[in-house]
Amino acid sequence: MSKPKVLLTGRIPGEVMARLAGVCDVEANTEDRPMDREKLIELIRDREGLISMITDGVDGKMMDAAPRLKMIANMAVGFNNIDLKAATARGIPVSNTPGVLTDATAELAFALLLAAARRIPEMDRKTRAGEFRWWAPMLFLGREVSGKTLGIIGLGRIGKAVARRARGFDMRVLYCNPARLDPAEERALRVEYADLRSLLREADFVSLHVPLTEATKHLIGAEELALMKPTSYLINTSRGPVVDEKALVQALRGRKIEGAGLDVYENEPALAPGLAELENVTLLPHVGSGTLETRVRMASLAVENLLAGLNGESPPNILNPEVLQAVYKNG
Ligand code: GLV
Secondary structure (H helix, E strand, O other), X not given: OOOOEEEEOOOOOHHHHHHHHHHOEEEEOOOOOOOOHHXXXXXXXXXXEEEEOOOOOEOHHHHHOOOOOOEEEEOOOOOOOEOHHHHHHOOOOEEOOOOOOHHHHHHHHHHHHHXXXXXXXXXXXHHHOOOOOOOOOOOOOOXXXXXXXXXXXXXXXXXXXXXXXXXXXXXXXXXEOOOOOOHHHHHHHOEEEOOHHHHHHHOOEEEEOOOOOOOOOOOEOHHHHHHOXXXXXXXXOOOHHHEOHHHHHHHHHXXXXXXXXXXOOOEOOEOOOOHHHOOOEEEOOOOOOOOHHHHHHHHHHHHHHHHHHHOOOOOOOEOOOHHHHHHHHOO
């Protein structure tokens, strides 16, 4: 039997690539840069499976260019880059990679929180530049994290992993989520429910862990930033458009908030004008899940989902199970 034809749009760890290539005929991007959209549309024409990256905008046009496409496995937990409705309308299952990147992303959120509070990148720059000339009690001061209030917006898998880490710093944790946890889980996690405005007013650190949807686009804009304490910090490891980046630049410049730690941007990889010039913001290149261990797990899970879909089975992380029900019902 001939191997199913698959398009893989990003370079993945060698061990996972070898496994995939053993069972599929793979057309793969071998470079560490996103595949050009036109090229992707050209290469997908005869493909039955697609392993996509967050940098690929997988829309109806792309799906229509691939009449044999049977499965889209996104190598990410976020799937705002895929037009899920368009895939469902065409009966194509779509999957993501939840669970395997929770710890890595929570670690990075905490790294950004600590970096922002203790001004680590700024201090590193100053030390290298020879500005550490002597020790003095009032020099190079940051803010303490221990005992402060952390506000988590979006208490899903990653938000909860951040809450667990906050315990190690004796933080009070507030959370805001569309669905409130049951009281037993709140107690176990040691988190307190708050509405968005109260959370923004009370938190010393606000960390974002929501998916990007129509409802969360610009969830944090000028009005929300104005509610935050002037001594507080905003941490974003979710998706850039959740924050109005221009409004954030204004807030940081005017010291309406003390600082920010960002891993994601509204128009990646571009930064909002003025953002890179600010000293009170730590900027990372979208590396929340960027550990080798996690990338191996994400690639493996994407392959597992892909193969299940290609075999006509239910992919473990299917996002649109209704397409399978339709297949079963229509025999
Ligand atoms: C990365 O941003 C992901 O959604 O997995």
